[in-house]
Amino acid sequence: MSELMERVSSLYVRTHQLTSRTLSNTSGAPWTLKRKALTRAFTPIKLIKLGTRASLCCDEFMGVLEPLEARGEAFEVGRAFQRLSTDMTVRSLFGTQTQQQLGREGMDVVRRELRIFIDSLVSDWQTVIVGRRGNPTGGASASLQPNDLDIQRTKTQPIFSDKEIRANLFATLVDGFETISAAMTFMAYILAKHQDVQDKLRTTIIKALDKNMESYVETILRIEYLDQVTLEALRLYPPVAGFITRTCEKDYHYKGLKIPSGMTILIPVHQLHYDLNLWNQPEAFDPDRFSACNKSILNSVQYQAFGNGPRRCMGMRFAQLELKIAFAKILANYSLFLDERHIGEDQLKLKTSFIFANPRDGVWIKLKKVSRQSCDNKAS
Numbered sequence: 001m002s003e004l005m006e007r008v009s010s011l012y013v014r015t016h017q018l019t020s021r022t023l024s025n026t027s028g029a030p031w032t033l034k035r036k037a038l039t040r041a042f043t044p045i046k047l048i049k050l051g052t053r054a055s056l057c058c059d060e061f062m063g064v065l066e067p068l069e070a071r072g073e074a075f076e077v078g079r080a081f082q083r084l085s086t087d088m089t090v091r092s093l094f095g096t097q098t099q100q101q102l103g104r105e106g107m108d109v110v111r112r113e114l115r116i117f118i119d120s121l122v123s124d125w126q127t128v129i130v131g132r133r134g135n136p137t138g139g140a141s142a143s144l145q146p147n148d149l150d151i152q153r154t155k156t157q158p159i160f161s162d163k164e165i166r167a168n169l170f171a172t173l174v175d176g177f178e179t180i181s182a183a184m185t186f187m188a189y190i191l192a193k194h195q196d197v198q199d200k201l202r203t204t205i206i207k208a209l210d211k212n213m214e215s216y217v218e219t220i221l222r223i224e225y226l227d228q229v230t231l232e233a234l235r236l237y238p239p240v241a242g243f244i245t246r247t248c249e250k251d252y253h254y255k256g257l258k259i260p261s262g263m264t265i266l267i268p269v270h271q272l273h274y275d276l277n278l279w280n281q282p283e284a285f286d287p288d289r290f291s292a293c294n295k296s297i298l299n300s301v302q303y304q305a306f307g308n309g310p311r312r313c314m315g316m317r318f319a320q321l322e323l324k325i326a327f328a329k330i331l332a333n334y335s336l337f338l339d340e341r342h343i344g345e346d347q348l349k350l351k352t353s354f355i356f357a358n359p360r361d362g363v364w365i366k367l368k369k370v371s372r373q374s375c376d377n378k379a380s
Helices: 011-015 026-041 044-071 077-094 107-136 148-149 162-193 194-211 216-221 224-236 269-273 316-333 373-378
Strands: 004-006 245-248 250-256 257-259 266-270 334-338 350-354 357-359 364-368
Touching: 026 044, 044 216, 044 316, 044 364, 077 162, 077 316, 107 364, 107 373, 148 216, 162 194, 162 224, 162 316, 162 334, 162 364, 194 216, 194 224, 194 316, 216 316, 224 316, 266 269, 316 334
Parallel strands: none
Antiparallel strands: 004 245, 245 266, 250 257, 334 364, 350 357
8 A cells, every 4th residue: 555655653753853863753755855866775785784793792792601501691682682673783884893792781771871872973973974975975884874874965065964864863873772672572482482493593594504505694684494383483482563654644544434645544463463364373372383385374464573564663674684694693503491480471471561572580591502513413
């Protein structure tokens, strides 16, 4: 339905001096122009480069997990994933070291210092932006470049103002932090709960890495079963579990119902993902829903983990890549087990805002170092 195009924002978001300038709060022809420019940051070639940096963050994360496994105690993975997702997003997209993974405990520290960090980050970028306006073809790197936002121009002016660049950098950081850390936490829970899937996925990952001569990131992207598990985990527990909003651009008639131009449409993601008319046994975890043969028969709008249509999450592929790299590293080194406090739990209890969902009481995991011999035995 092309008639449902524009995204709707809250009054606060529309009037806030920073968030009102983000891409999600832009509409019409300016949105089309800016979206096209921003999409350049997530081309397949750039995803490989971004994934390489994300992989380095995950290597450091293995050092965080090692003492936790040695102590043999359960720990709440959400906090660890919050630090990891912050590090992956900032280092991959902005090329900036955060020291979050090995820093002080608790995301309360991160939240207190986030404003200071962002001010420092965008201040540094402001200097780069000014330089790039004079030299738009200047040196490239693997990170998101200011000229990804700025190099394309209309006949009279840059597509993005300096304030819009700052706003979109802020949105990228916050969106990545909130959604990726939640998705990682949910995926850890699901894999720890379903040991058969975890074992199969681990074996698949190790075999692919052993025999493939491509780069690490390219190999990860080609593992079909990892893609299936990731998509199904996001179906069961979409981080954006509330409503996706769209505005009807022109009058639309559907089965006798008139949707007038300007009306806001709320798309209930969680309800779609658990609809008995769309999914067989929707509460069951079944990665085969997204096998090559089954994925081709899915309705194009029944899966909304990243939205749908022209305004679908622009960073979707990078978000999925972060998840895949993180769990490829984790499962190649550790087995995940649910702590006793999750025994007898049919479904994870959630706390939700209007948009985001997170585990109400956290996800508590125990780790066990993977024996390569045991993996070989399961594969044989």
